[in-house]
Amino acid sequence: AQTVTQSQPEMSVQEAETVTLSCTYDTSESDYYLFWYKQPPSRQMILVIRQEAYKQQNATENRFSVNFQKAAKSFSLKISDSQLGDAAMYFCAYRSKQGGSEKLVFGKGTKLTVNP
Amino acid sequence: EAGVVQSPRYKIIEKKQPVAFWCNPISGHNTLYWYRQNLGQGPELLIRYENEEAVDDSQLPKDRFSAERLKGVDSTLKIQPAELGDSAVYLCASSLRGPGHEKLFFGSGTQLSVL
Numbered sequence: 001a002q003t004v005t006q007s008q009p010e011m012s013v014q015e016a017e018t019v020t021l022s023c024t025y026d027t028s029e030s031d032y033y034l035f036w037y038k039q040p041p042s043r044q045m046i047l048v049i050r051q052e053a054y055k056q057q058n059a060t061e062n063r064f065s066v067n068f069q070k071a072a073k074s075f076s077l078k079i080s081d082s083q084l085g086d087a088a089m090y091f092c093a094y095r096s097k098q099g100g101s102e103k104l105v106f107g108k109g110t111k112l113t114v115n116p
Numbered sequence: 117e118a119g120v121v122q123s124p125r126y127k128i129i130e131k132k133q134p135v136a137f138w139c140n141p142i143s144g145h146n147t148l149y150w151y152r153q154n155l156g157q158g159p160e161l162l163i164r165y166e167n168e169e170a171v172d173d174s175q176l177p178k179d180r181f182s183a184e185r186l187k188g189v190d191s192t193l194k195i196q197p198a199e200l201g202d203s204a205v206y207l208c209a210s211s212l213r214g215p216g217h218e219k220l221f222f223g224s225g226t227q228l229s230v231l
Contacts (some may be wrong), residue, residue, distance in 0.1 A: 033218050035229075044119075045159070046130055056117035069226075091158050096220055102147065103172060104220060106158030 002027045002094050006107035013082045021077045021110050023092030033095040036077045040088040087114045119225035124209050128229045134196035137226045150193050151207040192222030203230045
């Protein structure tokens, strides 16, 4: 079974600075999806960024980018120019591409605080 | 476009009482998920539906939990009887099926407190 590990329960960053959230995962599959979801106090999970494992190029969405290291099974999220609205729980998630396994497996999350 | 709608938003019950949660997925989404999120943890899948068929319910505690998705649209998750350890946030999500539709859309969840 796939597992996702987020080793940083909490992180903090100054407004306008850059922060990196770590994620590692374990799988025997060669192709899969990886995601970062944001969960504000409203509880709704919001997709931040996604990566397909076969794509070597790291995904980027505005101020959010990932560092995908497939061999190391590492998938970190970098938030540039941090804003107060970025404060939330961030979850790393894995999704298999195999038919019948279309569920997201989540890590335990990292609580991000943005200081003004 | 309306998102995934869940109700109620909060529910407080005493142990051994029954409770039900309702989910209305995004129109046209044939895959529906129920996740449970314990405090300080990531969500864990309880059950996944493809249309009206439950295709992955291996993590659903079947002695007390039940779910249904009539006509492949709305879904209800029920707990009877509830236990203290069932206190959690119950999240519903939906998606389309097939390549290019890997994104799940989540509702705001139901926060259950069992006293």
